[in-house]
Amino acid sequence: MRLVNIKIQNYRLLINAELQVDENTTLIVGRNNTAKTSCVELIDKVLKNKVLSYDDFPLIKRKYAYILLAQFMRNKLSFEKLCEKFPITSIDFIVDYSLDDPNMNLGALAPFIIDVDVDSTTAIIHVEYSIKISEESLRTMFESCFSENGNFSCKLEDVRDVCMANFSKLFGLNIYAVNPKDDKERQLKDYKELTNLFPFYTIPAERMLGENGDHSSNSLGTLISSYFSVDVENLDPKVVDEVKELRKVVEEANINIQRQSNELLGNIVNKAVGFGYPNAEELQLGVNTRLQIDDQIKDKTELTYTSNVIGESLPSSHNGLGYKNLIKIEFMLADFAEKTKQGNLACIPLLFIEEPESHMHPQMQQTFASYLEKFLDEISDVHIQTFLTSHSAHIANTIDFSQIRYAQKTAKGVIYKNLNTFAKTNSANLDFIKKYLTLSRCDLFFADKIIFVEGASERLLLPDMIEKCNKEGLFDSKKYKLPAQYYALIEIGGAYASKFIPFVNFLGIPCLILTDIDSIKNGKSALVSEGDSTSNATLKWWVRRVKELSEDDAINLSDVIALTSEQRTIEKCHVEFQVKENELCGRSLEEAIINVNRTQYNLTGTIAEADLKFAEKSKTDFALNLVCDNPEYIVPKYIKDGLVWLNEQNVLV
Secondary structure, three states, rough: OEEEEEEEEEEEEEEEEEEOOOOEEEEEOOOOOOOOOOOHHHHHHHHHHOOOOOHOHHHHHHHHHHHHHHHHHOOOOOOHHHHHOOEEEEEEEEEOOOOOOOOOOOOOHHHOOOOOOOOOOOEEEEEEEEOOHHHHHHHHHHHEOOOOOOEEEHHHHHHHHHHHHHHHHEEEEEEEEEEEEEEEEEEOOOOOHHHOOOOEEOOOOOOOOOOOOHHHHHHHHHHHHHHOOOOHHHOOOOHHHHHHHHHHHHHHHHHHHHEEEHHHHHHHHHHHHHOOOOOOOOOOOOOOOOOOHHHHHHHOOEEEOEEEEEEOOEHHHOOOHHHHHHHOOOOOOOHHHHHHHHOOOOOOOOEEEOOOOOOOOOHHHHHHHHHHHHHHHHHOOOOEEEEEEEOOOHHHHHHOOHHEEEEEEEEEEEEEEHHHHHHHHOOHHHHHHHHHHHHOOOOHHOOOOOEEEEHHHHHHHHHHHHHHHHOOOOOOOOOOOOOOOOEEEEEEEOHHHHHHHHHHHHHHOOEEEEEEOOOEEEEEEHHHHOOEOOOOHHHHHHHHHOOOOOOOOOOOOOHHHOOOOOEEEEOOEEEOOOOOOEEEEEOHHHHHHHOOOOHHHOOOOOOOHHHHHHOOOOOHHHHHHHHHHHHOOOHHHHHHHHHHHHHHHHOOO
8 A cells, every 4th residue: 555645735836735645755956946745744733743833824814714714703704604614734644555555454544444345455544733713712811802892803814813822722633534535524533543554754954963962852862763673573684683782781881891880889888887886786888880881871872983994983073974874874774664664564654854855965865766665675665755845956856757856836826746657648859858867967957947048158158148138228127137037058959959848838837949040051051031940849849839749740940930920939948049130140049149240350341151150169168258258258149038028927826
């Protein structure tokens, strides 16, 4: 059995969100403040029976909640209707047990299977923070919102203030088993039944590395504690012999040191105490020490790094933070694995690791992501489903495409997009996208906006061109201008940008494509004024989509040039290419730059398109020389137009 789906309502930015859960690892990615961790934080809250705080309640639902409370206080809404209409916070766990042996004991899931259909293999657990306060207590709580004449105040601010002060008192946690065939049929369940089903363990991003001997932050001490408390049959077979020997040594040492210390300290006390006591008529003083070496081992054991040179060692603090972070995670995973083994019922352990990339260099991040599932399989006999959140492109590019969930922030709340859904409907370009994301360090998942460029020249020049456009005031229509927005600059080439367009539109990220017009005549490179078509695959793809042409239809250069500003936009993507300036049009970025900066390239008098031809050997040298030697250069119009379009795009949809 496994968790296959999670549905959340009214928790922070998650108004009506659904997270499809992978059988093994679910990686949640997205730009900042897109509720990547909120889903798992709500799981943590309900599985640990924490109160719902005022800050957890979504902003866009608060005014409606205040209005309902005000109507209730004015007796325009009954208490029953208030409870029915109030936008409560809830989470649904959908479990699939179709792969289990029908004769197998379903363990902790059994209490949540309430339908009688033998063919049903789905269980639904509904957990909600519903109104728990009584009608009388609720009225008493909001009495402060009454004016002196006994009428309820019309100020919603007063209702808000009472809610802020008493929010945690309003709601209680209720757990239900829901009939998947009839969602109105529910059975109330105990909190213990929920926690038995979902053992939950979190490894937060801020991990204390526990090297000061403090047991509360010492993960090694926590692991060692289990070696003294767990039954031998529940220990990992690889360490059981050593643990038995350790227990024997500690037990013998405890007995010996306690006997000897009692005797010696007793003699010391009897000889040190004066004033005629004790005497032969009275009981003699004695000492009984209660020493437990295993406690010292737990609290005072820490990692060291041992050299081959005469057994010298260095403290763990002398090692890099990346290694310490990795070791910390491994110990915490081992601790969770040991705890799951001790359960008597079949269950669904859930593990959450937040931003594991802390302090790790790229290769270490990739190694961690590659071997996480294998490591969990080795240390645990119980299948663990893992949730990861990350801002690391290296981890995102290592995890399988089908396991990634993209958190998209919309005006109506955050939604989780399953990349496997895209994969099933866009198989043609999927292999290319996977390989590109794997081979390149791509920040596509973490950007507010994307700029696809042809090659090295654009990649080097675009940041400087954006600053130039900003100084010209081209971005002044927005409070937060393009230079302050989180855009990703991705070098992809005109031949491949079109393969990414459906994917970018699926993610809903505003995307600008800056490409070359690449005019040709009879299949060979030609001046724009003489060309009859284009060799640019992206532009041909674009014209076919706009004009609804088949893949076999020829694309005329005139069709490309005639594209209007509206036709250059498909959903969230916009394309720009060289246009005529100073009566001429270059066919590449370099020619477009030369065209609008003629004096810098010694072009005077009457010139023709042929004079714009790029003759240098290196496009990279051309870009660097332009920035270094001619810092006052003019930015071509097509690039300005594209950047202005991108600046105007709203991130929220």
